[in-house]
Amino acid sequence: MGVGQSTTQFFKGKKIAVTGASGTLGRSLLHQLHGQGAVLTALTSRSQSIEIEADGDSTAIATVTWRVGEESALADLLTEIDILVLNHGVNVYGDRTPAAIEKSYEVNAFSSWRLLELFLTTVNEGNAQKKEVWVNTSEAESNPALSPLYELSKRTLGDLVTLRRLDAPCPIRKIILGPFKSELNPVGIMDGMQVARKVVAQAAKNRHNIIVTINPLTFVTFPLKELFVSGYFQLFSKS
Ligand SMILES: NC(=O)c1ccc[n+]([C@@H]2O[C@H](COP(=O)([O-])OP(=O)(O)OC[C@H]3O[C@@H](n4cnc5c(N)ncnc54)[C@H](OP(=O)(O)O)[C@@H]3O)[C@@H](O)[C@H]2O)c1
Numbered sequence: 001m002g003v004g005q006s007t008t009q010f011f012k013g014k015k016i017a018v019t020g021a022s023g024t025l026g027r028s029l030l031h032q033l034h035g036q037g038a039v040l041t042a043l044t045s046r047s048q049s050i051e052i053e054a055d056g057d058s059t060a061i062a063t064v065t066w067r068v069g070e071e072s073a074l075a076d077l078l079t080e081i082d083i084l085v086l087n088h089g090v091n092v093y094g095d096r097t098p099a100a101i102e103k104s105y106e107v108n109a110f111s112s113w114r115l116l117e118l119f120l121t122t123v124n125e126g127n128a129q130k131k132e133v134w135v136n137t138s139e140a141e142s143n144p145a146l147s148p149l150y151e152l153s154k155r156t157l158g159d160l161v162t163l164r165r166l167d168a169p170c171p172i173r174k175i176i177l178g179p180f181k182s183e184l185n186p187v188g189i190m191d192g193m194q195v196a197r198k199v200v201a202q203a204a205k206n207r208h209n210i211i212v213t214i215n216p217l218t219f220v221t222f223p224l225k226e227l228f229v230s231g232y233f234q235l236f237s238k239s
Helices: 005-013 024-035 071-079 098-120 148-165 192-204 216-236
Strands: 015-019 038-045 050-054 057-065 083-087 132-136 173-178 208-211
Touching: 005 098, 005 192, 015 024, 015 216, 024 050, 024 057, 024 192, 057 083, 071 098, 083 098, 098 132, 098 148, 132 148, 148 173, 148 216, 173 216, 192 208
Parallel strands: 015 038, 015 083, 038 057, 083 132, 132 173, 173 208
Antiparallel strands: 050 057
């Protein structure tokens, strides 16, 4: 069976919600998942509805507006969702003010962690087989990103995911990406749509760490970091 066929079988009819939906990767993921027959919800911090271009037409995606700090308002919605994709993120670049520290941690780390916890409360014996979470951290988890607060906040999120994976009632996939062109990274080299296509294909193959990058070092540094941090957390924490 070809990769395309098995990917479609994996996603067809699945109810998938994506945060950061108006951004480059958010839109690209929605586009790819739409093509695989998923039933989509766009989660955005903007007031506009999200539309994607599919088959030459503009397709409206069911859109829900949310705000960092008001994650609990999504509780009812998340009970209906099979796959939650935590993709929103911000880069304050060289800023190191208290406001930049707060923004980086709130947006990149704590809002995703709160949504993750909220989603895990919706998992039960009856639905655990089809529920999963994808968390878009970054290869900044294990490599420099030339942006200290981006690295700090994404590493915090990555480590929290590593910790919670030890007891999670459903799969939590990490998405580890290298530089792609977007508002967050205008000098990114990869193309968002190509990145999204590879992410979706790897998720369908049940990869728990989905790595898409042009940096060969990440394929060494990230698995090593994940192995050691996970082992350390297992040794020195309890379920
Ligand atoms: N571009 C790269 O090189 C790269 C590399 C590795 C990882 N990543 C990660 O990939 C994800 C998507 O980034 P992107 O490159 O596609 O950037 P992007 O186009 O700037 O999209 C990021 C989206 O995050 C949401 N967001 C930003 N600030 C927010 C806030 N204060 N509250 C809630 N949502 C907020 C916005 O979506 P809404 O307006 O829809 O809420 C925004 O469009 C991020 O987590 C990023 O860290 C990017």
